[in-house]
Amino acid sequence: MQKVGYLYDPFFMLHDTGPGHIEVPRRVEAIDELITGKYDFTPIPSRMGSKKELLMVHDDEYVEWIEHGYENGVRMIVSADTIVSELSYEVALKAATSTKNAVEFFKQGLGNRAFLNLRPPGHHAEIITGQGFCIFNNVAMMARYAQQAGYKKVIIIDFDVHHGNGTQDIFYEDPTVFYFSTHEKNNYPYFTGSAEETGRGAGLGYTRNFPYHDYLQDHELLAFYDQLPEDFAFDIVLVSAGYDLMKDEQISTAQITFSGIQSVVRKILNYAGEKPVAFLLEGGYNIDSLVQSVDVTMEELVK
């Protein structure tokens, strides 16, 4: 049995996306009920880091803009789908900077696997802007904290049905962070994530995109995960775990089953070997499907 760290804070529910939005607080609460009710884990405490820490990843004007996004009771819209409510800045700051404690969990030898039940999600947040329900880029922040702690080479594996344009943007010229993404081609954010986008400058060759057709099946998804890079000597694996590729999700046409996603998780864990692996929640909007997906993920993590 593996010792698995688990990070959650009910504070993550206080980002208020408003009526009719699919990125609801219940997502993380339902996952928490599953995990606390069923699994043995080591709690990883959340933390409220400083604004300055966000500058490892984001532009200072953007951070400033979000901090003052909600004033005089006016909700700010970052992009058509991304909202800043009264506590959104604090919630997004806490989610992004709590990832440092997951790095500490690994560093202290408390375990080699972790699940981070974070909200809002992060992988669409670019250096200078949030979008696609994302305000700050959680997985990118964790990559930088990991590097500060001595995990110099980081691979980010992103199985969310959408391309993590934000994560790609942040590390596009950086050979120390490999970004590997599988995502539905005819889906948000539409104009990024082609196979031809492989990095730039020193980062050339350190981004790999696998855009796929509609109605993707399990065996097709699994075939991509046979192509994880063999020649990148990573020190840590971070997973943008978006569960919106499941067949019961309305936001995509992908037909991935619970057994399919469980096999993907297993492949990632086999790839990681003895190196630390953290799964960070990204998308997943059908609550029942989301909870069951996290359940099969946890089944593999604890093995």
Ligand SMILES: [Zn+2]
């Ligand atoms: Zn997504």
